Amino acid sequence: QPGGRVRLRHGFVIECTGFEVDADGNVTQVNATYFPDSKSGTPGSNNYKVKGNIHWVSAAEAVPAQVRLYDHLFSDPHPDSGDKNFLDAINPDSKKTITAYLEPCMKEAKAEERFQFERHGYFVADQVDSKPGAPVFNRTVGLKDSWK
Structure with a gap:
């Protein structure tokens, strides 16, 4: 304001x-x-x-990158206990893919290179999909990682 x-x-x-x-x-x-x-x-x-x-990056210099945010595969900590069908406990939000805008140096990230994205967690450049000029990052650990 x-x-x-x-x-x-x-x-x-x-x-x-x-x-x-x-x-x-x-x-x-x-x-x-x-x-x-x-x-x-x-x-x-x-x-x-x-x-x-x-926390900011220059709009004129920012590099778009695909970022994969992984969460728990199951929404229940015991998906197959009792009479449960584990398929009913699959978390539909276990993988989200977003576009993030990063510092220019990130476009040259090498496969398996690791980074901390401030306030978001730790990420690694994907070993298959990440290419120079078109980076892809996978979140390995979130900063507020706890079972809900």
């Missing part, structure tokens, strides 16, 4: 001065000013009160 301040991860504090929305009400552009003396890690950079930190 206008007047709100956030810190760009490894960058500056910015203050929203306005925004634009499309016909559906989706925000398509945020207008902001930045404070030159607020660069992360520099003296005085902590003098600004902010609502949070934004």
Whole structure:
């Protein structure tokens, strides 16, 4: 919202001065000013009160990548106990595939190379489907990985 301040991860504090929305009400552009003396890690950079930190990548340089998010195969921890049919316990959301936009260096990730995607977990470049310029990553461990 206008007047709100956030810190760009490894960058500056910015203050929203306005925004634009499309016909559906989706925000398509945020207008902001930045404070030159607020660069992360520099003296005085902590003098600004902010609502949070934004993890970001440049829209002009971001690389699209296929990202596979795996979850538990079964929705029941004991899918075949008692009279249960284990097929009834298959989790329809056990694999989701999304498009993520990553730092430019990620387009050259080599098969089996491992990364932490901040706030999302640990990922590995797929050994079969990932190619230079068209990366594919599989989540190996989520940061909040617990049985529900």
